[in-house]
Amino acid sequence: MLSYPIIKINYMKKVISSIILLLIVTLQLTAQDKQPYTIAGTETYTINSKINQRVYNIAVSVPNNYNKSKKYPTYYILDGYYAFPIIAQANKLLGPWIVGNEIEEVIVVSITGKEKSFNEWLYQRWPDYTFNQSIKFDTTFTKSWQSPEPLVSGKGDAFLEVIRKEIIPLIDNNYSTNKERGISGHSLSGQFVANLLFNANDIFSKFGINSPFLLLYNDNEIRRTEHNFSLTHHSLNAKIFLSYGGLEKPKEIKDLSEFEELLKKYQGVETKFVIFEDETHTSVIPAMVNRCLKFLYKKEKVKSN
Numbered sequence: 022m023l024s025y026p027i028i029k030i031n032y033m034k035k036v037i038s039s040i041i042l043l044l045i046v047t048l049q050l051t052a053q054d055k056q057p058y059t060i061a062g063t064e065t066y067t068i069n070s071k072i073n074q075r076v077y078n079i080a081v082s083v084p085n086n087y088n089k090s091k092k093y094p095t096y097y098i099l100d101g102y103y104a105f106p107i108i109a110q111a112n113k114l115l116g117p118w119i120v121g122n123e124i125e126e127v128i129v130v131s132i133t134g135k136e137k138s139f140n141e142w143l144y145q146r147w148p149d150y151t152f153n154q155s156i157k158f159d160t161t162f163t164k165s166w167q168s169p170e171p172l173v174s175g176k177g178d179a180f181l182e183v184i185r186k187e188i189i190p191l192i193d194n195n196y197s198t199n200k201e202r203g204i205s206g207h208s209l210s211g212q213f214v215a216n217l218l219f220n221a222n223d224i225f226s227k228f229g230i231n232s233p234f235l236l237l238y239n240d241n242e243i244r245r246t247e248h249n250f251s252l253t254h255h256s257l258n259a260k261i262f263l264s265y266g267g268l269e270k271p272k273e274i275k276d277l278s279e280f281e282e283l284l285k286k287y288q289g290v291e292t293k294f295v296i297f298e299d300e301t302h303t304s305v306i307p308a309m310v311n312r313c314l315k316f317l318y319k320k321e322k323v324k325s326n
Contacts, residue, residue: 060080060082060106060109060110062082062083062085062087062109062113063080063081063082063109064080064081065078065079065080065081066078066079066080066081066191066195067079068183068187068188068191070183070187071187072179072182072183072186072187073176073179073180073182073183075134075135075149075183076134076135077132077133077134077135077183077188078101078132078133078134078135079130079131079132079133079188079191079192080101080105080109080130080131080133081128081129081130081131081192081195081196082105082108082109082112082113082128082129082131083128083196084112084113084116084117084126084127084128085113085116085117085118085126086117086118086126087126087128087197088197089197090197091126091197092197092198092199093126093127093128093196093197093198093199094125094127094128094198094199094201094202094203094318095127095128095129095130095192095196095198095201095202095203096108096112096127096128096129096130096202096203096204096205096227096314096317096318097130097132097184097188097202097203097204097205097225098129098130098131098132098204098205098206099132099146099150099204099205099206099207099210099213099214100133100142100146100206100207100208100210101131101132101133102133102134102136102139102142103139103142103306104131104207104306104310105129105131105133107306107307107310107311108129108131108310108311108314109129109131111310111311111314112124112127112129112314115311115314115315117320122320123315123319123320124314124315124318124319124320125318125319125320127203127318128192128196128198130188130192132184132188134146134149140166143166143168144166144168144169144170144172146209146210147159147162147172147173147174147209148172148173148174148175148176148177148180149176149177149179149180149213150177150180150206150209150210150212150213151174151175151176151177151209151212151213151238152175152177152178152213152216152242153174153175153177153239153242154173154174154175155174155175155238155239158174158238158239159171159172159173159174177213177216180213181217181220181221184221184224185221185224189202189224201226201227202224202225202226202227203225203226203227203228203229203260203317203318204217204225204227204228204229205228205229205230205231205262205310205313205317206229206230206231206233207231207232207306207309208231208232208233208234208302209233209234211229211230211231211232211233211234211235212233212234212235212238212243214228214229214230214233215228215230215233215235215243215280216243216246218247218250218257218259218261218284219246219247219249219250220246222257222258222259226258226259226260227259227260227261227317227318228259228260228261228262228317229261229262229309229313229317230261230262230263230264230277231262231263231264231265231305231309231313232264232265232266232269232302232305232309233277235273235276235277235280236272236273236276237273241276243280244280244283247280247283247284251286251287254287255287255288256287256288256289257284257287257288257289257290258289259284259287259289259290259291260291260292260316260317261281261284261290261291261292261293262292262293262295262312262313262316262317263277263280263281263292263293263294263295264294264295264296264297264305264309264312264313265277265295265296265297265305266296266297266300266301266302266304266305267296267297267298267299267300268299268300268301268302269301269302269305274296277294278294281294293316295309295312297309297312
C-alpha cells in the first residue's frame with residue numbers, strides 16, 4: 022500500500038518528460054520546416070533609387086556553368102514578382118548542361134518593386150510602365166483594382182532612367198557581362214517594352230512583347246510613337262518576340278499582328294509572332310516566358326565542314 026503513490030508519481034514524471042521531449046522535437050521540426058524558399062544560384066539586391074525615390078528589388082540568376090572569365094548577355098525581366106521563378110529555372114533547364122543545351126548562356130535579371138502581394142504588384146507597376154499620363158485610365162483602374170491610393174500613370178521615362186543609370190550599372194559592376202541585353206514584359210510591361218524599341222534601342226537589342234496593352238492605352242499611342250520614329254529611322258537592330266493567348270480579345274491580337282508588320286519595314290529587324298491556343302491573359306504566362314526565352318536566346322548550331 023505504501024509503494025503505490027511512489028509508483029504513480031514516477032509514472033507521471035515519465036509521462037510529463039515524454040510530453041516535454043515531444044514538444045521540443047516538434048518545435049525543432051517546425052522551425053526547420055518553415056525556412057524561406059530560395060532559388061539556387063540566385064542573388065538579390067535592393068536599390069533605393071535616387072532618380073524616382075522608389076525601391077526596387079533585383080534578383081539575378083546566372084547560367085549553370087557561370088565563369089567570371091567569360092562575358093555573358095543579360096536578359097531583364099519585368100514583373101519579376103511572378104515571372105522570375107519561372108524563367109530562372111527555365112534558363113537553367115534550357116541552358117548548356119547534360120540535358121538542355123537549347124539556348125545560349127545568359128544572365129537573367131528580375132526587376133520588382135517592394136510589393137508583397139499580387140494586389141500591391143498591380144498598383145506598383147502602374148506609374149513605371151506607362152510613358153504618358155492618362156487620367157481616364159488612372160481613374161478607371163483605381164476604381165476597378167480598388168487601389169488604396171489614386172493611380173498616377175506616365176512615369177515611364179523616370180523608370181527607364183532607373184534601368185539605364187542604376188540597375189544596369191549594378192549588374193555590369195557585379196557580373197561578367199557584355200553589351201548584349203534583352204528585356205521582356207507581359208501585359209502593361211509588354212507595352213513598356215514596345216516603347217523601348219524606339220527610345221532605348223541603344224541599350225537593348227532583344228525584346229519580348231507579350232499580351233501588351235497597346236490598343237487600349239491612350240488611344241493606341243504606340244502607333245504615334247512608331248510613326249515619329251520612322252520619320253528619322255529606316256533601320257532597327259532588334260530581335261523581337263510578340264505573343265498573345267488565343268482566348269484573349271481578337272481585336273487586340275489583330276492589333277499586335279499589325280504592329281509586327283510595321284516593325285518589319287525596318288532593316289535589321291527579326292520578329293516572331295506566336296498565338297498560344299486555349300490560353301487566357303493569365304494562363305499564357307508560363308508558355309510565353311519559356312518560348313520568348315527560347316526565341317531570343319536560341320543556341321545556333323555550329324555547322325560542320
